[in-house]
Amino acid sequence: GQQLNQSPQSMFIQEGEDVSMNCTSSSIFNTWLWYKQDPGEGPVLLIALYKAGELTSNGRLTAQFGITRKDSFLNISASIPSDVGIYFCAGQLRGGSNYKLTFGKGTLLTVNP
């Protein structure tokens, strides 16, 4: 089946720093989604990408759908303490009956005030 490699597994940064994380796939996707999960809560959708090369922003967050359709990255600028959490990428290849989302294992972000 499809596999997603998400990196890094964890990050420790100082408040105000920029953050970058990425996901790569063994096969192509035509949808990439980025989620954030707070401890003990469900993931919340941050950004959705539907087109190769697409670059989308949501406040201090920016995500891009790679040209090869096998990767995506998420950047967070000027991090703040409430950015702490686990960030997940999810990819989907739509077609026929195969439309389920495949999730990466997450990037744990810690922001030191």
Place this chain on the structure above:
Amino acid sequence: DGGITQSPKYLFRKEGQNVTLSCEQNLNHDAMYWYRQDPGQGLRLIYYSQIVNDFQKGDIAEGYSVSREKKESFPLTVTSAQKNPTAFYLCASSKDGTFNTEAFFGQGTRLTVV
């Protein structure tokens, strides 16, 4: 407010007992999903449903069962056949299962089997 509601938030059961986790949505979404999350792991798909009265197995369906009798509801039963049921369970829904795949999640149910 529109959203997905999972209940209960925490659930404790004795080994060998079946237990049912509730998931209700009022978003008028056609597709619903159940995921399992273990520490350090991504979300693994248990079952999904594109439409009422239809559902398919995901990657780790063994030891679980579901029903989709109503559009709003997609309960998950963790049976005694599930060898390692202690986990965080997440329910999600999307407008449909094919082209509008932005999935929205509930708050999760933490199941502990003792």
